[in-house]
Amino acid sequence: IFRAISSVAIDKDQAAVAIMDVPDQPGIAGKITQALAKRNIGIDMIVQSFHPSIDHNSIAFTVSSDALDETVLVLEELKAQLGARSVQVDADCAKVSLIGAGLVEQPDIPARMFTTLGENSINIKMISTSEMKLSCVVSRDNAEKAARLIHEAFELHLLENKSAAT
Amino acid sequence: IFRAISSVAIDKDQAAVAIMDVPDQPGIAGKITQALAKRNIGIDMIVQSFHPSIDHNSIAFTVSSDALDETVLVLEELKAQLGARSVQVDADCAKVSLIGAGLVEQPDIPARMFTTLGENSINIKMISTSEMKLSCVVSRDNAEKAARLIHEAFELHLLENKSAAT
Ligand SMILES: C[C@@H](O)[C@H](N)C(=O)O
Numbered sequence: 001i002f003r004a005i006s007s008v009a010i011d012k013d014q015a016a017v018a019i020m021d022v023p024d025q026p027g028i029a030g031k032i033t034q035a036l037a038k039r040n041i042g043i044d045m046i047v048q049s050f051h052p053s054i055d056h057n058s059i060a061f062t063v064s065s066d067a068l069d070e071t072v073l074v075l076e077e078l079k080a081q082l083g084a085r086s087v088q089v090d091a092d093c094a095k096v097s098l099i100g101a102g103l104v105e106q107p108d109i110p111a112r113m114f115t116t117l118g119e120n121s122i123n124i125k126m127i128s129t130s131e132m133k134l135s136c137v138v139s140r141d142n143a144e145k146a147a148r149l150i151h152e153a154f155e156l157h158l159l160e161n162k163s164a165a166t
Numbered sequence: 167i168f169r170a171i172s173s174v175a176i177d178k179d180q181a182a183v184a185i186m187d188v189p190d191q192p193g194i195a196g197k198i199t200q201a202l203a204k205r206n207i208g209i210d211m212i213v214q215s216f217h218p219s220i221d222h223n224s225i226a227f228t229v230s231s232d233a234l235d236e237t238v239l240v241l242e243e244l245k246a247q248l249g250a251r252s253v254q255v256d257a258d259c260a261k262v263s264l265i266g267a268g269l270v271e272q273p274d275i276p277a278r279m280f281t282t283l284g285e286n287s288i289n290i291k292m293i294s295t296s297e298m299k300l301s302c303v304v305s306r307d308n309a310e311k312a313a314r315l316i317h318e319a320f321e322l323h324l325l326e327n328k329s330a331a332t
Pocket residue numbers: 022023024025026027028029030048057058059284288289290291
């Protein structure tokens with residue numbers, strides 16, 4: 001199981017912003033990301049869940065803290081144009097990621113990562129995963145502790161020592 | 167810009183399931199993923215947006231179509247245990263992914279991908295991104311068309327011919 005995992009990364013300087021209840025129709029996601037791209041705003045995570053029974057949806061982004069004000073400006077403009085309900089912000093964010101390969105093939109990998117944080121009272125604000133990276137957003141105060149706990153939970157120090165010795 | 171991108175992948179055999187309005191407290195994500203891992207259910211994408219002003223949140227997963235029924239069973243059990251509002255399902259899903267490197271450093275990459283789909287009336291049901299992979303969930307009927315359009319929008323055929331010629 002641990003072969004699949006190579007490291008833990010943290011980015012302590014993030015903010016999360018979401019535009020809530022935009023029309024769930026073709027073209028909306030493009031419009032929103034174009035507006036951010038036009039202002040050269042660097043987006044890190046983009047997260048959108050699904051809502052089959054209703055006709056609106058919400059799109060969340062993480063950006064670096066210094067891009068927050070401008071991002072909010074852009075999304076507020078879009079909110080007016082698109083008739084969205086609101087723009088919400090969480091300025092206290094850090095991204096903690098487990099990096100490796102084939103991470104999705106073993107369901108106990110995300111389970112172990114999330115359980116580790118939960119058992120240590122660290123709340124997970126956002127989640128975005130792919131086979132090479134499992135990312136959680138937590139509060140900035142919890143970031144280093146989260147990274148250390150995950151590192152220990154997956155015994156990454158043993159892997160590092162092993163490869164150092166060979 | 168196109169250097170960053172290497173290919174487009176599709177997985178036409180997915181279903182999306184989400185457990186709605188679980189308590190937004192430490193331990194919940196772990197509990198949910200543990201329950202799925204225990205039944206050896208292979209999870210592909212895990213997506214959770216953020217809701218700073220309320221005390222509940224929702225977690226969405228994509229699984230292969232043949233795992234849908236069991237996934238719903240597990241989540242329905244959890245819904246009862248956790249006091250969640252509902253379990254929602256969209257059985258008509260396919261994942262279309264743009265694969266490369268440094269994808270998040272250029273905000274016009276996701277913008278181009280989403281705009282391409284939008285201009286062709288393809289609705290984006292879910293989004294999950296990382297620097298190596300931008301994934302969208304669309305309907306199964308739209309999957310191959312979406313992949314082809316993205317391939318063209320990023321002129322990937324030119325890259326392929328170029329590397330074939332060298
Ligand atoms: C909400 C947004 O993603 C919309 N479904 C779109 O395709 O653009």
